[in-house]
Amino acid sequence: MARPPKEVCTDNPYLHEFASELRALKSKAGDPPYRVMASKSGVSITSLSQAASGRVLPTWRTTAAFVRAARVSEAKWRAKWESLNREMRAPVAREHDDDGSTLPLNPAQRRIASWPAVWERWTRTELITPSHRAESELDLILAMRSLKEFRSLSLRDIAGIALYSHSAFGAALNGQRTVTPRLLVAFLKGCNVHTFGEHQAWLDLLSRAVPEQREKAEREMRTQHRTFR
Known part of the structure; x- marks a missing residue:
């Protein structure tokens, strides 16, 4: 069986805002215990707790557990989650060497930077x-x-x-x-x-x-x- 995507630990204001919205969804659902959400979704208690803490970039499967508990639009939240993922993973346009000087990008790197x-x-x-x-x-x-x-x-x-x-x-x-x-x-x-x-x-x-x-x-x-x- 394939392993689910690994959730990435990070510190970002957009991530904290997203986590706050996940907590609001949990509240909308009647604030069920994580163990109840875990049993219904198949997502671990640890993953649910970390997603709501704002310390990790949750997978869609983890995010969907909150969305489905609150019975709100999955399409809207999928778009919101994709946007967060792009924000967190957007490539930078320049690279730096050890002394901080800027290195030119090759054509492939320029494509990625765009x-x-x-x-x-x-x-x-x-x-x-x-x-x-x-x-x-x-x-x-x-x-x-x-x-x-x-x-x-x-x-x-x-x-x-x-x-x-x-x-x-x-x-x-x-x-x-x-x-x-x-x-x-x-x-x-x-x-x-x-x-x-x-x-x-x-x-x-x-x-x-x-x-x-x-x-x-x-x-x-x-x-x-x-x-x-």
Whole structure:
């Protein structure tokens, strides 16, 4: 059985605010003891207590235990939890060496450093489309990684919805397996990206990033066109 994602200890004002809101949910539910919440949710008493303390970044499974106890909108809280995760994990734009001097980033690092701006656009427009032109397959892979992080999903989460295994997605995101149109579309669906325009934008990125997949990508685009009509 797969282990749940590890909860990360940290100290952040956004995290403390989130914990306060979790405590309010517990209160709304009638302030049940943690042992009761644990028995109903399958989440440990320790995880529930730590999440409410503001000392750890809780997993969605732990957060959902509070949400379900209070019988409030899971979709709203999932979005709130994803936003907190992005805030806590947003990459920095510069790196420093031991004496504090700034080091220039390579192209891949610059792509990663741009993620927060892309995530802000996705949140604002609710359109999950890649933001840059692809010069190589690495650009496509980084865009897919950015989407995975934006959704705060594990590969197993994505595989649970899509038709590929988590190991297949992992190999693609590590550059050990070519990203095909079918794998990309499955990945998008697993990341809750479903509209015609979004799929077309990602398939177009694939056709430019991996020229040998262009013909297959164009066929998939025609299939998508018939599917969404």
